[in-house]
Amino acid sequence: MFDGKFMEVVSKEGVVAIVSCAENEAHVVNTWNSYLVFPDEQRILIPAWKMLETEKKITQNNNVLLTLGTKEVEGRMGPGTGYLITGTAKFLRLGPEFDMMKSKFSFMTRVLEITVSSVQQTL
């Protein structure tokens, strides 16, 4: 799911947008590329501190979109590569992956777990 080019983009710092949508209203929160953890080929773990509105939205519709990118990696149309990730979201409040994440990101209160359906290079 996560190829070399994608991991190269993630390795540069930048803003990640996490988009949820319910009742015809979108919500978006941000995190940083450097906060994304890839425990396996299918999932992304993200430390969550607040993200209360995201949590509310995903109880109604757990489909989420993430975008990220960097101008520092050459894309299809010159400098700059971006990715759109689709998947489903869940918040973890305990367990070994929660503990592993808490040891890296002491500020977090939950883990946002994204089970990825697709990763698409947009730029």
Added chain:
Amino acid sequence: MFDGKFMEVVSKEGVVAIVSCAENEAHVVNTWNSYLVFPDEQRILIPAWKMLETEKKITQNNNVLLTLGTKEVEGRMGPGTGYLITGTAKFLRLGPEFDMMKSKFSFMTRVLEITVSSVQQTL
């Protein structure tokens, strides 16, 4: 609407997410901080090349969310500042602002005009 800190963040390169939502489904496209043009205190102009799905969504619901940020500007919680912008969107296909944008961004086919309701520092 656009204070000094906001303009400092925009002056650093990074990914902007533009989020629309209709029929309980979110859509997100990206652009770059360096593509944002501020013609006055209320609006943001963005060159649009494809953005066909965004255009479709906003005919049903013209409320959009934009996020942007950079790790290079100190925020409220250490390095990194992010902003959430809410507003309404419209596509421009002609007129003096279209021509001005076309002269800067030859690739564009339309201008995405955001009329901003709020700008909120999130980080």
